[in-house]
């Protein structure tokens with residue numbers, strides 16, 4: 001256990017697996033992320049205190065989104081393919097792409113296909129809003145935390161772009177909310193299966209208003225887009241750095257898709273793709289400390305523990321397949337907010353959250369979107385390996401772009417380029 005300082009405060013961090021396990025079990029009245037989130041993101045001025053006071057989006061993500069995955073995977077696949085075709089047209093010539101910026105757009109479109117549906121998910125202003133909103137929230141909260149409390153309302157009113165984001169969101173979502181209500185109430189039509197519909201059906205009182213629903217949809221985007229696009233950019237850098245994995249990933253994807261089409265069943269039969277993503281996340285988690293409670297856990301120390309992971313600094317894309325084979329009894333059933341999200345998956349799956357694997361946090365506040373995120377990332381990697389050849393820019397071959405550290409946060413190199421061309425037939 002040790003104590004570290006960031007620019008705002010001291011906080012206590014544990015790295016011993018036994019202590020991490022103890023923290024996992026702590027009830028919310030002892031270690032809840034609420035206070036840390038309210039202070040860290042300055043929710044009063046940014047996302048709104050209603051998000052922390054009534055987090056009804058969490059069971060919606062954990063249960064409804066996760067259960068709908070078999071139905072939603074083909075749609076996400078279609079959106080991923082269309083996004084890549086538009087942003088990185090597969091041609092015989094190599095095209096150089098700024099990876100992180102491009103992946104934010106792909107992830108924003110693919111995620112919003114299941115958050116608000118087609119065609120809004122690909123509206124350029126709506127996509128730009130959702131990429132920008134997170135940046136505005138983080139920028140505003142960082143500035144506000146440096147200002148005395150008493151001045152925060154004034155500084156917020158002068159500097160923050162967050163209220164503009166909600167207004168911009170309302171412009172897109174109000175007509176959609178009205179149309180869905182009308183179709184349901186006047187014509188008895190079912191709500192389409194997506195996040196906006198589920199939120200509309202669960203929300204009560206003022207939460208049913210357009211403003212509250214819009215702020216909730218933007219909040220879900222806040223949680224989903226940068227986390228997933230950063231994770232996929234790391235995957236892309238690893239794929240370009242270690243081309244020896246490409247053919248085995250391709251073979252696996254083609255075999256699974258031949259049997260099941262582009263479906264959830266096919267994704268479930270892609271252990272190499274799953275392991276490659278998890279290995280990338282093991283070495284590049286969102287931050288060096290995670291679990292934003294009164295106390296945090298040391299992610300990097302856990303992920304680089306030589307007692308858990310042999311030769312821990314080495315990238316081994318198929319490490320988790322070997323671990324699964326060595327530990328066939330390590331099956332867990334994941335309980336998320338009291339509902340069974342996914343029966344019997346392995347603790348070595350990309351979506352798993354446990355004391356040895358902290359990328360999605362741990363315990364009752366572990367990321368509820370992790371099953372969706374893992375499926376989305378698998379679709380993206382499966383599509384990339386079967387459609388393109390990728391490599392690092394000339395002169396950079398074999399040298400993975402350096403991560404950038406913002407305080408304790410780990411960001412994939414934001415300016416590095418990856419070269420893509422239409423896959424040479426093999």
Ligand code: HEM
Nearest residue numbers: 223224227228231291292359360361362365366367369373
């Ligand atoms: C690769 C992508 C993602 C990563 C690495 C990630 C990581 C995390 C982490 C580390 C936490 C904190 C967990 C804890 O404190 O124990 C978290 C919380 C959360 N995530 Fe994710 N996440 C990802 C994608 C998503 C997606 C796609 C969604 C929504 C669909 C989502 C929604 C949330 C929410 C709502 C919380 C707060 C949970 C709570 O406070 O109980 N995340 N995520």
